[in-house]
Structure formats: structure tokens, C-alpha cells
Amino acid sequence: METIDITYSSLCIGLLLLLIPLFYIWKFKTGLLRATIVGTARMIIQLFLIGVYLKYLFLWDNPWINFLWGIIMVFVASQTALARTGLKRKVLLMPVSIGFLCSVVCVGMYFICIVLRPENVFSARYFIPIFGILMGNMLSSNVIALNTYYSGLKREEQLYRYLLGNGATRAEARAPFIREAIIKSFSPLIANIAVMGLVAFPGTMSGQILGGSSPNVAIKYQMMIMVITFTASMLSLMITVSLASRRSFNAYGQLLRDIQ
Numbered sequence: 001m002e003t004i005d006i007t008y009s010s011l012c013i014g015l016l017l018l019l020i021p022l023f024y025i026w027k028f029k030t031g032l033l034r035a036t037i038v039g040t041a042r043m044i045i046q047l048f049l050i051g052v053y054l055k056y057l058f059l060w061d062n063p064w065i066n067f068l069w070g071i072i073m074v075f076v077a078s079q080t081a082l083a084r085t086g087l088k089r090k091v092l093l094m095p096v097s098i099g100f101l102c103s104v105v106c107v108g109m110y111f112i113c114i115v116l117r118p119e120n121v122f123s124a125r126y127f128i129p130i131f132g133i134l135m136g137n138m139l140s141s142n143v144i145a146l147n148t149y150y151s152g153l154k155r156e157e158q159l160y161r162y163l164l165g166n167g168a169t170r171a172e173a174r175a176p177f178i179r180e181a182i183i184k185s186f187s188p189l190i191a192n193i194a195v196m197g198l199v200a201f202p203g204t205m206s207g208q209i210l211g212g213s214s215p216n217v218a219i220k221y222q223m224m225i226m227v228i229t230f231t232a233s234m235l236s237l238m239i240t241v242s243l244a245s246r247r248s249f250n251a252y253g254q255l256l257r258d259i260q
Contacts, residue, residue: 004210015044054128063122070131074100077139084143087150091247091256092240096142099240104134107232115224130228133204137229138236145185145237150248152177153255160255170249178241185237186230193226 006014018040025032057069078097082089108130113121121127153160156177163173204225208218248256 054124057124057128061120061124063120066122066124066127069128070104071101073131073135074104077135081139081142081146085146085150087146092146092244095240095243095247096146098243099142099236099238100135100138102239103138103232103236104131107228107235108134111224111228133225134229134232138233141185141189141233142237142240145181146240146244148184149177149181149241150255152180157255170245174241174245181241182234182237186234189230189233193230196222196226 022033022036025036057065074097077100078093079089081096082092108127109121112118112126112130116126118126153174160173160177163176164170205218205222208221209215213221250256
């Protein structure tokens with residue numbers, strides 16, 4: 001099946017649809033008009049730039065360059081996560097980066113090597129998109145989870161100290177806050193999984209079908225994408241929280257005041 005390309009003129013016509021939400025944002029004086037316009041402009045510019053450098057990454061198809069790009073993605077995602085949470089970079093940059101890197105390498109390479117089994121496992125065609133999908137989902141889940149975890153610890157500091165004072169280990173005292181972070185972060189994803197294919201067609205599946213793949217192929221890819229994003233997000237969160245907790249508390253188990 002031939003893929004239908006979108007011409008630049010058609011793309012401009014399609015972008016006119018944004019006038020509808022922009023009108024209501026302006027009409028009700030939400031204060032979001034400038035942010036929406038700037039954000040949309042950045043998205044367009046960034047996606048065009050991605051198209052340019054992906055063209056060369058696919059052309060070179062060098063394993064070292066592909067892996068270097070993966071490292072850059074991890075670093076940028078870690079910086080973005082900490083910027084969104086407002087947590088101290090000097091304390092949490094390393095734990096977040098290690099959590100992202102370990103998860104994306106382990107889960108991503110498992111999917112590519114064990115499930116897809118291409119001739120070249122470091123091919124840019126597989127390596128870059130899979131790592132990109134995983135990083136995007138890990139970033140979203142970790143931002144929510146870290147915010148929930150540290151805000152809960154600060155808000156319920158007396159509960160944390162009470163648990164420690166009654167014989168709980170530090171891991172046991174932190175467990176309720178980790179549980180709340182997991183619930184807040186993963187409840188929307190679990191809800192989406194439950195209705196996938198029934199209420200909504202996810203982006204990966206829809207994109208493959210529009211790109212000419214058969215529905216059966218698209219369905220199998222979508223199943224695996226959901227599995228690996230869920231797994232990588234949970235693994236990265238557990239690694240990040242484990243490492244971050246070692247740097248977020250003093251020798252007496254008290255949360256550092258300058259963590260946020």
C-alpha cells in the first residue's frame with residue numbers, strides 16, 4: 001500500500017485547525033495564548049530539525065553515532081525532568097540519568113534483540129525510534145512520580161519520622177510515599193491500556209496503518225510498544241528513587257531541606 005505524503009501546502013492548511021483552540025483560549029482570557037503560539041512554533045521548528053538530523057543518522061547508520069545520540073537523549077531528558085519538578089540538579093541529576101540510561105538500554109535492547117531480531121540491532125531505523133519512544137514515556141511518568149514522592153515526603157514528614165521512630169527501616173518508611181508516586185504516575189497509563197483499541201487508536205498503531213502497514217502488524221507493534229514503555233517507565237522510576245534516596249537524606253534519615 002502506497003503511503004500518502006503530506007505536501008507543505010497541505011500541511012499549512014492543516015495547521016489552520018489550530019485557529020479553533022486559539023480562538024477559545026483568547027476569548028476566555030486564559031492567559032495561555034502566547035504560551036500556545038510559542039509552544040506550537042517550537043514544535044514545528046524542532047520537528048523539522050529532527051527530520052534533518054534523522055535523515056543523516058539513517059544515512060550514516062553508525063552504531064557509535066546512534067549510541068551517542070541515545071546518550072544525548074538521556075541527558076536532555078534528565079535535565080528536562082528536573083526542570084519540570086524543580087528538584088536540585090546537583091543532587092538528582094546523576095540518579096535520574098542512570099535510571100533513564102539503564103532502563104532504556106535494558107528494555108530497548110531486549111525488544112530489538114530478542115523480539116524484533118533484525119540483522120543489525122544497532123540500525124538507526126530501530127535504535128533511534130525505540131529509544132525515543134521509551135525516553136518520552138519515561139520522562140512523563142518520572143516527572144509525576146518524583147513530584148509526588150518528594151512533595152509527599154515534605155508534606156507528611158511527621159508520618160515518615162513516626163515510622164522510623166517505631167522501628168521501620170528507611171526503605172519501609174519510604175514505601176508509602178513510593179506507593180503513592182506509583183499510583184499517581186501509572187494510573188493514567190493503566191486506564192489507557194484498558195481501553196486501547198476499543199475507545200481510541202494509539203499513535204503508533206494509527207501511524208503504521210496510515211504508513212501502509214497491515215492492521216495485524218500494527219497491532220502487534222502497538223502491544224509491544226505499550227509493554228516496553230510501561231516496563232521501562234517503572235524500571236527507571238525504581239532505579240531513580242533508589243539512587244536519589246541515598247542522596248536526598250542525611251545520616252539520620254532526614255530529608256535534606258534544599259532538595260527543592
